[in-house]
Amino acid sequence: MDNDILSFSSLDKTTDPKGVVTSTHIPEDQLAEIVSLRPTNFNDYVGQQDVVDTLKIAIQAAKIRNEPLDHILLHGPPGLGKTTVSHIIANEMGKELTITSGPTLEKGGDLVGILTHLGEGDILFIDEIHRIPKVVEEFLYPAMEDFAVDFVFDKGIHARSHRYRLKQFVLVGATTRVGLLSAPLRDRFGIFRTLDFYSVKDLVVIIKRSALLLHTPISDRGAVELARRSRGTPRVANRILKRVRDYSQVKSNGEVTQSTVRAALCLEGIDTLGLTSLDRNYLKTIIDFYKGGPVGIEAIAATLQEETDTLVDVVEPFLLKIGLVLRTSSGRKASEKAYHHLKIIVKDPDKQNSDGQKY
Numbered sequence: 001m002d003n004d005i006l007s008f009s010s011l012d013k014t015t016d017p018k019g020v021v022t023s024t025h026i027p028e029d030q031l032a033e034i035v036s037l038r039p040t041n042f043n044d045y046v047g048q049q050d051v052v053d054t055l056k057i058a059i060q061a062a063k064i065r066n067e068p069l070d071h072i073l074l075h076g077p078p079g080l081g082k083t084t085v086s087h088i089i090a091n092e093m094g095k096e097l098t099i100t101s102g103p104t105l106e107k108g109g110d111l112v113g114i115l116t117h118l119g120e121g122d123i124l125f126i127d128e129i130h131r132i133p134k135v136v137e138e139f140l141y142p143a144m145e146d147f148a149v150d151f152v153f154d155k156g157i158h159a160r161s162h163r164y165r166l167k168q169f170v171l172v173g174a175t176t177r178v179g180l181l182s183a184p185l186r187d188r189f190g191i192f193r194t195l196d197f198y199s200v201k202d203l204v205v206i207i208k209r210s211a212l213l214l215h216t217p218i219s220d221r222g223a224v225e226l227a228r229r230s231r232g233t234p235r236v237a238n239r240i241l242k243r244v245r246d247y248s249q250v251k252s253n254g255e256v257t258q259s260t261v262r263a264a265l266c267l268e269g270i271d272t273l274g275l276t277s278l279d280r281n282y283l284k285t286i287i288d289f290y291k292g293g294p295v296g297i298e299a300i301a302a303t304l305q306e307e308t309d310t311l312v313d314v315v316e317p318f319l320l321k322i323g324l325v326l327r328t329s330s331g332r333k334a335s336e337k338a339y340h341h342l343k344i345i346v347k348d349p350d351k352q353n354s355d356g357q358k359y
Helices: 049-065 082-091 108-115 134-144 200-213 220-229 233-249 259-266 278-287 297-304 310-323 336-339
Strands: 071-076 097-101 125-128 148-153 160-165 172-176 190-192 327-328 333-334
Touching: 049 082, 049 190, 071 082, 071 148, 082 097, 082 125, 082 172, 108 134, 134 148, 134 172, 200 220, 200 233, 220 233, 220 259, 278 297, 278 310, 278 333, 278 336, 297 310, 297 333, 310 327
Parallel strands: 071 172, 071 190, 097 125, 125 172
Antiparallel strands: 148 160, 327 333
C-alpha cells in the first residue's frame, strides 16, 4: 500500500520546478527559459508587406505629432500574426499592451474596468472582437470616439448620467469574420487591414528563424518541405516544426531534413498539401454523403459532429484559398482538384444508370 502512495518528498525539480509541492523552492533563474518565437519589431516580422508598410507610416506619423495611433482593425484567418502585430505596435510606440478577447467581456463592467486602467497611448488588443456582446459593444462607441464612458445611476425619474473621461488609448481589434462586426463598430476604426496566407518563400524564412531560436539544425530542403505543409500559416509552421524536431531528435541525428519532415508529418496525419484528418474528412463528407455538393455548412458540421465555427474559421479558409472547396449561394461544393487530391474518381453527372438516376 505504501508503494502506491505518492510521497511529496520524492518529487524533484523536474515534476515540481517552482516548489509548489516540495518544501524546497527552486529559484526562478534556474528554471528553463521559455523561448518565444514571436518577433518583437517590424524588422524581424516576415510577410504581410502592405500591412507592415501601412502601420510603419502610421506609427512614424503618430510619433512626429506626439499623438496616439488611430484605432486598428486586423482581419484574417487564425494564426497569421494578428496578435503578434499588436505586440509589435506596442513595442514600436513604447506603450503598455493589454490583451483580452470578445467572449471574456461578458458585462459592460468588465470592459470599463479595463478601459479605466489604460494609460495615455496604451494599446488595448481585443481578439475575436466580433464576439463581443451587444451590451458591451455599446460602451465601446463613446470610448473609441470621445475617450469617455457613460454611467447611469438609479432608475426611472431618479436616473442620472455621469461621463467618465478616459486616457487616449489605441484599440487594436482582431477578427476572423469581419462580416459579423456591426457597422457602427467597424466604422470607428481608422486603419483596417487584412492579413492573407503566407507564401512558401516567406514561411521558409520564418521556419529557419524559429529553428535558430530553438537551436534546431534544419536543411534547406527540410525547411521548404515544412513550409509547403504549413497551410500558409506561421502558427502551423512553428507548431509542426516542434513536432518534427522531436521526431528528428528521437529517430534521427537531430537535424531536420526533408526525409524526417515527411516521416514525422506522416505520423501526424498531415499530407503533402498540409491537410489534416479533419480537412480530409470535411472533403470526404461533401463528396461521399452529399455527392460533391452543394451542401450547407450546418449539414456538414452535423455529419462530422464538429462546431460550425470550427469549420468556418479553421478548416474552410485554407481549403477555399487553394481551390479544394467552392462556396456558392446554395452551399459548399468539392472542386475537381479535391477529387484528384483524395484520389477519388470524378463521376460524370451527365451519365445515368439503368434506373434513370445520375451517378
